[in-house]
Amino acid sequence: MSFALWAGSDVIEQSQFAARWTARASFLVFLVAYTASAMARLFPGPVTKALLRRRRQWGLGFALSHTIHLAALITYLSLSGEERPLGVLIGGGLGYALMFAMALTSNDASQRMLGGWWKRLHRLGIHYIWFIFLFSYAGRLADPDRIQIGLVFTPIALAALGLRITARYKSLRRGRAATAG
Template sequence: MSTTTTDATFSQLPWREVVIGSSALLLVGSYLLMPEQADAIGYMLRVTARIAFAFLLLAYVARPLVVLTGYGRWLVRQRRYLGLAMALAHTVHFGYVVAFFVSSGEPLEWITIVFGGLAFVLMWSMAATSNNASVRRLGKSWKRLHAFGLHYLWLIFMQSFVGRVFVDDPDMIYLLLSIAGLAALVLRIAAYFVSRRTA
């Protein structure tokens, strides 16, 4: 089979179903693989946040990768679905957040409601406008919403992960997740300066 035929077959795959379906599969798989002694809500809060972060980072680095290396156009074309896959995982996070506070009776601080709540509102607005009709109707506002939302969500993830690095006896996973997030930011900054120079 020639490379061109392989490329055509690859691009014809139902990527929307593949990308969003993989988020759903990861969620169901993690639920089924829950360790027996785990506190279910805490485990699912961590799993859902980490799956959502992985999809967010892929969408976050897609364009910078193309600008810096010339590779990754395929990833750019899947950004809409990566965003929807992230929203699916993080909507499940929201469900577990509600379950956590209802079952534990712990007080919810106003700062978490405001900043965490804004993140969910932005994420759902982005998901609801991830279609061609909204892109046409909203014009520049669409770009502003999606650019601001993407960076804001990145920031909320990073403050959660970095905050868990600077505790007594930290779990190394938080250091790795923080480094991944920072590396993605460095890529975006580098791509920004490269595009300005070549514009």
């Protein structure tokens, strides 16, 4: 982010760069939290088990990083005067609300207190945030000026979902085999 503050020719461009780069960095941190369980199931080993053990910290790291992104984005929008469509504001706002709710409940006490609702909140939130990233990056595929970003990050987002689906399918098959045997 500090590089972004020096890269632009003026404060508006600098805040725009900061918003873009923090979004990309946040996405990469998010991917670790999003895929940790699937990676540990599909590729068991010391690294994937360590990622899974620290998934909560990766999620909180994402929340911090994406909060910095939000500050950079608000700065850019306020300085540039650029407006976002209402649907984008509502969709993104819901994503941030879910992210903050997940961050605030990412502790053992909240997990015990919320019971099954904790899992529902975190499952809904993580998939919704994944969808927002996918939607944002896939939308760049239609913009000739930003297609490269879409070409890089859209397949990564889809691959992350593919990992989760594959791991889930493998777990279900293993469960059926155990009950049948």
